[in-house]
Amino acid sequence: EIVLTQSPGTLSLSPGERATLSCRASQSVGSYLAWYQQKPGQAPRLLIDDASNRATGIPARFSGSGSGTDFTLIISSLEPEDFAVYYCQQRSNWPFTFGPGTKVEIK
Amino acid sequence: QITLKESGPTLVKPTQTLTLTCTFSGFSLSASGVGVGWIRQPPGEALEWLALIYWNDDKRYSPSLKSRLTLSKDTSKKQVVLTMTNMDPVDTATYYCAHSSATRNNWFDPWGQGTLVTVSS
Numbered sequence: 037e038i039v040l041t042q043s044p045g046t047l048s049l050s051p052g053e054r055a056t057l058s059c060r061a062s063q064s065v066g067s068y069l070a071w072y073q074q075k076p077g078q079a080p081r082l083l084i085d086d087a088s089n090r091a092t093g094i095p096a097r098f099s100g101s102g103s104g105t106d107f108t109l110i111i112s113s114l115e116p117e118d119f120a121v122y123y124c125q126q127r128s129n130w131p132f133t134f135g136p137g138t139k140v141e142i143k
Numbered sequence: 144q145i146t147l148k149e150s151g152p153t154l155v156k157p158t159q160t161l162t163l164t165c166t167f168s169g170f171s172l173s174a175s176g177v178g179v180g181w182i183r184q185p186p187g188e189a190l191e192w193l194a195l196i197y198w199n200d201d202k203r204y205s206p207s208l209k210s211r212l213t214l215s216k217d218t219s220k221k222q223v224v225l226t227m228t229n230m231d232p233v234d235t236a237t238y239y240c241a242h243s244s245a246t247r248n249n250w251f252d253p254w255g256q257g258t259l260v261t262v263s264s
Contacts, residue, residue: 081254123189137190
């Protein structure tokens, strides 16, 4: 099973600041990595697929990069609605796995 | 517009079997490449992938739960059913179903709203 590790666990930032989130896989997943955003009481929403493709309707301030084992999600300038928990997921190997999440909170 | 909604009991007793139904609209589970997955999330914890059923009836299960899970689909009713046997309090979680297809690069998009299942005597 591929283990995904996310860092940091919590990111405390102010609106307008840049957020950099990391996801590391225990073995290569190629580009088969996605990022999801989850707000309290809501279902996760797909943000980035195949490591770097923004999903439909996702603002340009969200960008993803990486391949193999190291991936990054960047939010270039935090908007109030961006404070949430972010999960990465791989679908390179069965079973699919999710990371433990990074919480982006208001400083 | 693709939508999914989970339904089932909110409370089950330990050792009982949980049956959850995902009712969807906006896509056909008989179309090539389409799938419906199940993911759960214990309160305050991370997401855990459980299972996935494809248009061709191919089914994939989490190895850690495989002995307890069964997936089935009813294409005409636009439903996918997940059963989990021998429920335990640690299975208390919000259970989500989600759409997967080549048009969404085979990722989970969108998700249902989720249904909270509590396991308690």
